[in-house]
Amino acid sequence: MKWTKYLIQTLRENPGDAEIDSHKLMVRAGLIKKMAGGLYTYLPLGMRALRKVQQIVREEMDRAGAQEIVMPILQPAELWKESGRWESMGPNMFKVKDRASHDYALAPTAEEAVTDVIRGIVSSYRQLPCTVYQIQWKFRDEIRPRFGLMRSKEFLMKDAYSFDVSMEAADASYMAMFNAYKKVFARCGLNAVPVEADTGDIGGKFSHEFHVLADAGEDGIAACECGYAANLEKAERKVQGAECGVHAVECGEIEKISTPNAKTIEEISKFMGEEPSQFVKTLVYVADGKTILCCVPGDYEVNEIKLKHLLDVKSLELAAPAIVEETTGAAVGFAGPVGAKVPVYADSSLEGAKGMIVGGNETDVHLKNVDLARDTKIEKFADLVIVRDGDICPKCGRPMKIKRGIEVGHVFKLGRKYTDAMKGVYKTNELKEETMIMGCYGIGVSRTMQAVIEQRHDKDGIIWPASVAPFQVVIENLDADKAEVTAVADELEAKLESAGIDVIVDDRAERPGVKFKDADLIGFPVRVVVGAKGLANGGVEIKRRDQDKSQTKIVAPADAFEAIKAALA
Ligand code: ATP
Ligand code: MG
Secondary structure (H helix, E strand, O other): OEHHHOOOOOOOOOOOOOOOHHHHHHHHOOOEEEEEOOEEEEOHHHHHHHHHHHHHHHHHHHHOOOEEOOOOOEEEHHHHHHHOHHHHOHHHOEEEEOOOOOEEEEOOOOHHHHHHHHHOOOOEHHHOOEEEEEEEEEEOOOOOOEOHHHEOOEEEEEEEEEEEOOHHHHHHHHHHHHHHHHHHHHHOOOOEEEEEOOOHHHOOOEEEEEEEEOOOOOEEEEEOOOOOEEEOOOOOOOOOOOOOOOOOOOOOOOEEEEOOOOOOHHHHHHHHOOOHHHEEEEEEEEEOOEEEEEEEEOOOOEOHHHHHHHHOOOOEEEOOHHHHHHHHOOOOOOOOOOOOOOOEEEEHHHOOOOOEEEEOOOOOEEEEEEOHHHHOOOOEEEOOEOOOOOOEOOOOOOEOEEEEEEEEEEEEEEEOHHHHHOOOEEEOOOOOEEEOEEEEEEEEHHHHHHHHHHHOEEOOEEOOOOOOOOOOEEEEEOOOOOHHHHHHHHHHHHHHHHOOOOEEEEOOOOOHHHHHHHHHHHOOOEEEEEOHHHHHOOOEEEEEOOOOHHHOEEEOHHHHHHHHHHHHO
């Protein structure tokens, strides 16, 4: 492939809307081009990298025994209504009508569609287990599409679905995918870690996300040396019983203190000269229409996902000011558990806490010397906080670290959620009808491609691993107007191509500096320089993108092919 014949546009300037390095680099290297918010064209270079990621995914899925299918993106509303997700997906789902006014969804995922396919084919236990997958475009009306392909409205996803006769068999299907994912990400040159995850909208029993650790990641992960790793949505901590307040000390009677205008924990702790951990933070929520209070230590935030699970409700939101006032009899900022008129749920670390300062349920008033056991009625103590750096690992007791991660893959054990709702059944060998057990497994293919760049770049550009690079080798022909130089470059190109190595020859009449800058920006793993001057001195230059200049090798043209192969290995 010749550069002058190829659609490449590199840019010196960062795009104005790009916040993270990988997004900037993808646009500058000419991999993608923005069409509108969250919508991108994959240019030839980007398309090549995307197809390589796809191919790795495909090979590992096939190897794990999954079978490739393709289902429609445009899916009839009826299927989504069967599971109840036509409503519950909310505004995240793009909905369209055909000319006869029939409703359709642009698939954001495909559990319903695949259950429909499989229930129409599988009737006997003999046909199970069965895992199918597709690599297909997905659509989500994200609230904030951003970071390029990381969170776009249209993206390429590999989604696989397993169907099994029992929970144990489903565990085996889950593990097969789990292990395949490890191989996929390793082959893409990514350091991706599996972390325990919440099951979100899809529901089901248990799940892991695969995260690429990077500062630009949108998710927080609690990780411990012992191997425990969990998304902050789900991460637990070990409570030792003395996290907050003065558990061990007897406290006197409750004292009212005037705290004018001190509403937030920060304001009140400054006002009183006490540590935030000495306070109880009380939030008013409306859960499925009922008002409740949630108490956590002053230096922690409520984990609303945990609270939602504890209450077993569909909807949970912070109460509007009017409801807060009605519930507490005070302005927003002074809610507390003492004398509460609605059920109070509190974080486990508050069990036994004494000497606490809490909101007084009276405007501009806080209460001191609160002994939670003595002075409050707590409906239930449970783990309700977002874990913080240094919190104790629930598995081994050592302190955990909080890291940032990009979710590139997700494996769920769904159980019977969809097969119950949609009658995905089979007959056992005793001809008894049973519901199939399902699992679902997603990889964000386009997000994975960008995650590679986020994890592998320097100030000059992308550093592709050979496995997913758009071209593995760039040959810089510095004297494309000289027949003898071009002959060497072209011969090398032909040899590499016939060995199945992707190569592009930069045959532009640009200054070497410009050509090298572009090569570094796009990030071809190996750069070969062929020029009249070099050849006169007996050689071509070979340099790996991930090594510096001092490691450049100069070899005779006849040895170049082997040297390039070695550099790629
Ligand atoms: P997120 O939490 O990042 O919104 P999700 O948990 O909603 O993602 P899943 O339903 O698990 O996503 O989808 C499977 C995979 O698809 C994700 O692991 C992610 O890699 C990818 N993905 C999801 N949403 C997007 C998006 N808007 N743009 C690009 N990739 C996405
Ligand atoms: Mg997910």
